[in-house]
Amino acid sequence: MIAVNIGKTFLKSFNEKYEKTYNAKEFFIEEYFPLFFDEEKYMQWVTNSPLVQGIKKGSPPSAVERRRKLDVLIDKISNTTADASIAIGFPSLDITATTSGQISSMKIPYKEEDVYLSWIGSGLGIGIQGGLSIFFDKPKLLLDIYDGWKVYRAYLNKTPKLRANQINTWNGQWLAHRYDKRVFDPEDPTAMFNGISVAKDGGLEVATQSWTMVLIGVARTFPDSQLTGYVYNLGQTNTTVGFIPFRLPHIKRPVDLYEKYFGTSDVIQVEKLFATAFGFLKACQFGSIGVNAMQPKGLQDFIEGKLPVFKEKDEEKKLNFQSYLIWTLAMLNNEQLWERAQQFAASLSVYALSSTKGKMDKTNQVKEVLSAISQKQFLDHLIPLVKDNAGESMHEIAQLIHMMPKDNVPYFLTLIRLHYAFITK
Incomplete structure (x- = not known):
């Protein structure tokens, strides 16, 4: 009726x-x-x-x-x-x-x-x-x-x-x-x-x-x-x-962020990638439709600790990768974290490359940090890098993660993983 x-x-x-x-x-x-x-x-x-x-x-x-x-x-x-x-x-x-x-x-x-x-x-x-x-x-x-x-x-x-x-x-x-x-x-x-x-x-x-x-x-x-x-x-x-x-402002947020960080040339294709992780009926089970319901397909693996690989020459995978970055940032609802994640990912890359020739110890330490999926796990894996004086950013990121609401931690760690994959492509 x-x-x-x-x-x-x-x-x-x-x-x-x-x-x-x-x-x-x-x-x-x-x-x-x-x-x-x-x-x-x-x-x-x-x-x-x-x-x-x-x-x-x-x-x-x-x-x-x-x-x-x-x-x-x-x-x-x-x-x-x-x-x-x-x-x-x-x-x-x-x-x-x-x-x-x-x-x-x-x-x-x-x-x-x-x-x-x-x-x-x-x-x-x-x-x-x-x-x-x-x-x-x-x-x-x-x-x-x-x-x-x-x-x-x-x-x-x-x-x-x-x-x-x-x-x-x-x-x-x-x-x-x-x-x-x-x-x-x-x-x-x-x-x-x-x-x-x-x-x-x-x-x-x-x-x-x-x-x-x-x-x-x-x-x-x-x-x-x-x-x-x-x-x-x-x-x-x-x-x-x-x-x-x-929640229309939340639904619009990922599109606005994509246009800001990547421009408008591919925005129509990327819009189609949002909310592909599950169907509309499943999305309704969230109780309301907002950013969380717009999760792109395939991103959940990286939220759960899988390390992504960025392939710039594959246009389809590139757009998928960009949708992952933007949706994760939209969930965090804090654009300052974009730069913080970039800076930390860059520090990790530098640290991994500083391994003694022929050794993988620092690379493996970085992989452990990147694969962390919880606040405690991340901080535990970061300790060897801090002890090794890997840089001020290690202390700063540890403090940021420690103070961050626990619900946001998996998304911020995912953002770091994605930026690291882009930097080391």
Whole structure:
């Protein structure tokens, strides 16, 4: 029933922006139905609804049949109890159905207006990889999604091979494109849009966008906000993840840091590397979505003490390496530690090279320091270097680690390991 609230927020904002006075039913009949359902290709498929009942694959309903289906839907909304077939997100009234889990003996009050609002709201879900969608109850964002509806309709009408019924997937692609100021042109909204891909059957489909790319775009547009999103999936079975806080300034932080330290030339490729360590559902288990949920794939090994190797000539691995550096710095949330880690890594490199010819004693000592994963382990391994008068930086870094919050220690040690790999490449 969250779709009702989303529809209400949107309709109020729509009426204000376009100086309309639509109620939900009027908007559905005059705006939503013609755009979504009054064409051979639907933009949305609502299982068991009158709008899809009786439709056979390859035989789209005629204009007359579509209007007849609309009349049936309007009649059912007016004269029957609301269920999942006529109200989006409502439960099935059949207790054996896979969408019946929301059934309650309590009488939940609703109005006919709410049913139409649920349809409107359902078209504003943001589909992302993993089969989930997000509702954001933010007027400006919802109006930006609405701007993409007509673009999707135009794509469907002019592209015979393009798969229908992908509105939520489209919304995810559209927002990522709409909120990327590097490519979006208001005068030509589809310029440089690359959200269409080849499907397994040889046709075309809207590709599912990663949650990272969608949320980085949202964070760029609303940089000082924390949004609470409702994460869900509506289909043959319904999935409810629940309300998740999205900490947009934290989501934006790694991108800002990358641009500062490495420039903008590869930033789009690096954005795709964030949050690849696990899927979106797993990320939701953090309780909120911020920097910690954006960990790049492969970095965990280095957090656990593995020594990285930097290969500058391998462009893909170079970008991965840069994403590791930036994410680790973002987790520390202290840019001064970037230089401190660099300086210490350089001192370790000098110390390792000072070994007597043919001996590996100092190199091995450095490896022990670099492989430490805890405060105590690091300080213990640093003692031989301090005794050997390896430099003032050894004393300073020991003091810094000793005073550092324990949660930050693994990330700072990882930053040192990464800088050491870069320096000794």
